[in-house]
Amino acid sequence: xxxxxxxxxxxxxxxxxxxxxxxxxxxxxxxxxxxxxxxxxxxxxxxxxxxxxxxxxxxxxxxxxxxxxxxxxxxxxxxxxxxxxxxxxxxxxxxxxxxxxxxxxxxxxxxxxxxxxxxxxxxxxxxxxxxxxxxxxxxxxxxxxxxxxxxxxxxxxxxxxxxxxxxxxxxxxxxxxxxxxxxxxxxxxxxxxxxxxxxxxxxxxxxxxxxxxxxxxxxxxxxxx
Amino acid sequence: xxxxxxxxxxxxxxxxxxxxxxxxxxxxxxxxxxxxxxxxxxxxxxxxxxxxxxxxxxxxxxxxxxxxxxxxxxxxxxxxxxxxxxxxxxxxxxxxxxxxxxxxxxxxxxxxxxxxxxxxxxxxxxxxxxxxxxxxxxxxxxxxxxxxxxxxxxxxxxxxxxxxxxxxxxxxxxxxxxxxxxxxxxxxxxxxxxxxxxxxxxxxxxxxxxxxxxxxxxxxxxxxxxxxxxxxxxxxxxxxxxxxxxxxxxxxxxxxxxxxxxxxxxxxxxxxxxxxxxxxxxxxxxxxxxxxxxxxxxxxxxxxxxxxxxxxxxxxxxxx
Numbered sequence: 001x002x003x004x005x006x007x008x009x010x011x012x013x014x015x016x017x018x019x020x021x022x023x024x025x026x027x028x029x030x031x032x033x034x035x036x037x038x039x040x041x042x043x044x045x046x047x048x049x050x051x052x053x054x055x056x057x058x059x060x061x062x063x064x065x066x067x068x069x070x071x072x073x074x075x076x077x078x079x080x081x082x083x084x085x086x087x088x089x090x091x092x093x094x095x096x097x098x099x100x101x102x103x104x105x106x107x108x109x110x111x112x113x114x115x116x117x118x119x120x121x122x123x124x125x126x127x128x129x130x131x132x133x134x135x136x137x138x139x140x141x142x143x144x145x146x147x148x149x150x151x152x153x154x155x156x157x158x159x160x161x162x163x164x165x166x167x168x169x170x171x172x173x174x175x176x177x178x179x180x181x182x183x184x185x186x187x188x189x190x191x192x193x194x195x196x197x198x199x200x201x202x203x204x205x206x207x208x209x210x211x212x213x214x215x216x217x218x219x220x221x222x223x224x225x
Numbered sequence: 226x227x228x229x230x231x232x233x234x235x236x237x238x239x240x241x242x243x244x245x246x247x248x249x250x251x252x253x254x255x256x257x258x259x260x261x262x263x264x265x266x267x268x269x270x271x272x273x274x275x276x277x278x279x280x281x282x283x284x285x286x287x288x289x290x291x292x293x294x295x296x297x298x299x300x301x302x303x304x305x306x307x308x309x310x311x312x313x314x315x316x317x318x319x320x321x322x323x324x325x326x327x328x329x330x331x332x333x334x335x336x337x338x339x340x341x342x343x344x345x346x347x348x349x350x351x352x353x354x355x356x357x358x359x360x361x362x363x364x365x366x367x368x369x370x371x372x373x374x375x376x377x378x379x380x381x382x383x384x385x386x387x388x389x390x391x392x393x394x395x396x397x398x399x400x401x402x403x404x405x406x407x408x409x410x411x412x413x414x415x416x417x418x419x420x421x422x423x424x425x426x427x428x429x430x431x432x433x434x435x436x437x438x439x440x441x442x443x444x445x446x447x448x449x450x451x452x453x454x455x456x457x458x459x460x461x462x463x464x465x466x467x468x469x470x471x472x473x474x475x476x477x478x479x480x481x482x483x484x485x486x487x488x489x490x491x492x493x494x495x496x497x498x499x500x501x502x503x504x505x506x507x508x509x510x511x512x513x514x515x516x517x518x519x520x521x522x523x524x525x526x527x528x529x530x531x532x533x534x535x536x537x538x539x540x541x542x543x544x545x
Contacts, residue, residue, distance in 0.1 A: 009416050009499030010527040012469045021464055045254040048467025048490060055467035060502050060531050065524060131260035131490035134373040175373060194375050197364055201259050
């Protein structure tokens with residue numbers, strides 16, 4: 001299932017599962033991720049699954065590229081591995097204060113606001129990976145008529161909770177951060193909780209996510225409930 | 226009873242916090258998949274040496290500072306401290322002030338002040354304290370990651386006027402000294418990256434022959450470089466994938482960015498190369514405005530050089 005294994009520097013193994021981004025390839029990546037984790041291989045100190053790659057970091061004091069590569073090639077992948085996928089609904093408010101780029105999107109996509117929101121909310125998304133900043137989920141896939149590039153000039157500060165789109169993907173900014181995604185709304189939900197060390201991410205790879213639109217009043221009263 | 230309470234109350238008061246002062250240890254592993262980087266002390270060798278000089282375990286929490294360090298007033302029982310890096314600092318006892326030497330332990334007393342003025346033509350310095358700093362841990366590490374607000378001090382840099390408490394103080398004088406000078410690097414050894422063939426021959430040649438200048442926009446997350454344009458002939462974006470520290474990404478503007486210990490865990494720019502682990506401690510010490518060059522190295526050589534560097538670190542530790 002891995003197409004090619006190479007070294008990334010002297011302390012990481014780069015596993016390439018293909019060029020395309022789809023559920024099948026991503027599920028393979030995630031299967032390897034869990035299988036390697038369960039094996040507790042000496043020296044491996046981090047794993048980063050993404051759309052179609054898996055990066056395995058290791059401690060160069062304890063092992064090396066050759067050793068880890070061999071172990072990955074001879075690994076028993078648990079095909080029967082069942083992911084405990086969750087279905088999650090995230091409330092999003094798209095009022096003017098939050099939907100920072102809806103006006104720009106109307107032009108870029110040649111779609112009216114109503115149609116953009118209809119397309120966005122009438123969709124079930126798949127979580128391919130989490131990261132960049134802690135807990136940020138990368139979700140797909142948007143309808144073809146919603147695909148658009150990043151902002152030409154990225155924002156220095158994207159507000160926490162912002163929900164953005166780019167290409168076929170949607171994401172949630174779990175912290176205030178620089179970023180170039182087109183922002184269509186904001187969620188009052190804490191998608192990352194550093195106080196919960198065992199399970200800090202609300203959304204994990206493999207999960208299914210839907211968004212539901214809420215009003216400004218509902219947004220404001222969200223934390224009072 | 227009352228006396229005991231007072232005796233146990235040992236703390237540092239931060240008169241001036243400095244520019245980027247945090248608590249760090251070895252950092253936290255196995256969290257890339259949820260978006261949390263290693264963090265931890267930037268320059269590992271100097272972190273370990275500082276702790277050894279005050280007889281701490283090597284991975285004990287430490288005060289890390291950049292450029293200008295903190296000014297601290299100490300209240301409590303006698304205590305050993307040490308400073309490592311290339312650091313200018315003073316210790317004030319009553320009315321006398323001494324200029325401190327790096328790689329030497331000092332015993333300080335109630336009312337003494339440590340004033341860390343600057344890191345001399347380098348970036349990071351370390352203050353080790355011969356005690357247990359009373360800190361919160363997240364994922365078994367106190368390392369402060371200001372971006373994700375993780376670690377001790379609620380994930381924030383230290384600020385003026387704050388206090389931090391010390392427990393289990395080693396009051397016995399522990400006189401230690403090491404003859405050591407930090408070596409500088411100008412040529413960073415690089416292993417070709419997974420997207421090396423995204424760049425034109427000319428671009429690749431520029432990368433391995435021309436000088437780059439370290440930009441002011443550098444911090445614990447990354448080091449930005451300015452120099453000759455590295456032309457991309459395939460695509461200035463890749464499908465986002467994992468990053469590791471030392472990776473050199475080249476975005477559309479052609480200016481390389483080197484990922485450092487607090488880096489974002491996922492990135493979408495092509496990877497032209499990765500800094501060899503042997504050069505990481507010295508890489509982070511290169512200050513803005515400095516000129517650097519990249520030199521290609523094979524994986525097997527990088528592995529050998531890292532082993533030698535590790536042996537050298539162990540050797541230095543054994544001299545303390």
